[in-house]
Amino acid sequence: MLRVAVVGSGPSGVYTAQSLVQQERVPDVHVDVLDRLPCPYGLVRYGVAPDHEKIKSLQNNLRTVLEHERVRFVGGVEIGPGLPPDRLLEMYHAVVYCVGAATDRHLGVPGEDLPGSWSATDFVSWYSAHPDAVAEGFVRGVGSAVVIGVGNVAVDVTRILARGAAELAPTDMPQAALGALADSRVRDVYMVGRRGPSQARFTTKELRELGTLPGVEVVVDPAELALDPAYIDPSGLPAANRRNVEVLRGWAERPSPGLPRRIHLRFFQRPAALLEGAAGRVSGVRFEHTAPDGSGGVSGTGRFDDIDAQLVLRSVGYRGVPLDGLPFDEATATVPHREGRVLRAGEVSPGEYVAGWIKRGPTGVIGTNRPCAKETVQSLLDDAAALTARDVPGDALRGLRAAGCTTVEWPGWVAIERAEAELGRSLGRGPVKIPDWAGLLAAARDGTT
Known part of the structure; x- marks a missing residue:
């Protein structure tokens, strides 16, 4: 029997578990999917915008894996001083770290730390009910907001800022965030990129959504678009970039309908x-x-303009963070590895592996995690004979609890789901996320007693 711990229950972690239990080279593999939170699914639960129901439905596919007879979800497990990687490895033949990229890149400009300036991740965590989210109204007293960045996360936060509360009420957005957005006086949202429209990183589907929001006008300056060398003739661009330019051109040529809220796309x-x-x-x-x-780049012109804003959200990329006890490359913000095998001082560390963003950097879409996970699993399976030569405990739960972890297993998570459904019913809504640690753990305990 090969016992493997997968640290992280987002797509990369679940796809790693799926690859391990579906392969036939080593038939008897048991996987514990560990997470710091009492809830699974990672960024699918806490990063996908609440009004993107189709993408959020991916949880159903991830759920199927976590309910497999040889896969066990264990929440409440944090790698750190109480449970360093070397101690965790004593409990399993192998450990695969799938911890993602947990922080945002900074702008590096004066005033970035002023009150009212946040990372997009802070804002997403707030409206997604992440239990670590700051208790901040964000939009209180805000009439104009600036989102710096032109990727899909920037589009998400721009859309949430411009949406009406009636459209968000059917989602699982926490009640406090919904109430704050319902009272919002935001009328202008500026989404700003340093390069041109042909280089923007949002997808056309996400971009087009901005033009379908009730009561919201999309404003595009044709003079800024025309600065892009590919704007006049986008035929040489990749299909996705060409479609983006065509959508933006359509908005730039359309007369203003004079709607009460405006999204300004600036380049x-x-x-x-x-x-x-x-x-x-x-x-x-x-x-x-x-x-x-x-x-392919840009240079400064020495001309400056100011945009008034009481809220600034930066969305200029993610960055991995070091995990105590694991090697870390500061330049790439990833764990050094060779085909998924963790490297310590340039040498393979037996039994330690990585997959997902902490392995390759914050690139790709959710589906990109599948081949990434498969490569790591192939390396692990190649090492299986040597890994299983080492004795490990029959059940790691005792060791996890001895390390101070307040473990939450699958019944606890199902109890959280029931509690969120009941909370929603009490508010006249569908399921509503519980936004705090105390509420989540109390609900989980109800499922284990």
Whole structure:
């Protein structure tokens, strides 16, 4: 029997577990999928926007894997001083770390730390009910917001800021966030990129959604679009980028319908500073106009404009964070590895593996995690004979609890689901997420007593 721990229950972790139990080279593999949170699914639960029901339905596929007879979900397990990697490896033949990229990149400009300036991840965690989310209203007193970045996460937070509460009520958004957004006075949302529309990283499907929001007008400056060398003739662009340009051109040519809320898509602007208002909070962003440099990048023009804003969200990429006891490459923000095998001082560390963003960096879409996980699993299976030569405990739960973990197994998670359904019924809504640690753990305990 090969006993494997997978650390992280998001798509990369679950796809790793799936590959392990579906392969036939080593037939008797048992997998514990460990997570710091009492809830599974990772970014599918806490990163996908609540109004994206189709993508969130991926939880059903992940659930099937976690209910497999040789897979066990164990929440409440945090790798750290109480449970370092070397101690965890004593409990299993192999450990695969699938911990993602947990923090945002910074802008590196003056004023970035002003009150009212946040990472997009902070905002997403708040409206997704992550139990670590800050208790911040975000939109209180905000009439204008700036989102820096032109990827899909930037589109998500822009859409949530512009949406009406009636459209968000059927989702599982926590009640406090829904109430704050219902009271929101945000009328203008600026989504700003430093390069041109042909280089934007959002998908066309996400982009088009912005034009379907009731009561929301999309404003595009044709003069900014025209700065892009590929704008006049986008035929040489990849299909997705070409479609993006075509959608933006359609909006730029459309007369203003005069709707009450506006999404402004701005290009060729890079942040130079966040401005401080009289109350010591962010009051706007100073942008420098950029221009194509002829080699795919942009250069500054020395011309600046200010956009008033009481809320600034940066969405300029993710970055992995070190895990105590694992090697870490600061340059790539990943764990050094060879085909998924963790490297310590350049040498393979027996029994330790990585998959997902902590392995390859924050690139790709959810489906990209499948081949990434399979490569790591193939390496692990190649090592199986040597791994199983080492004795490990028959059941790691005792060791996890001895390390101080308040473990939450599958019945506890199912109890959380029941509690969220009941919370929603009490509010006249569908299931509503429980947003705090105390509530989640109390609900989980109800499922284990």
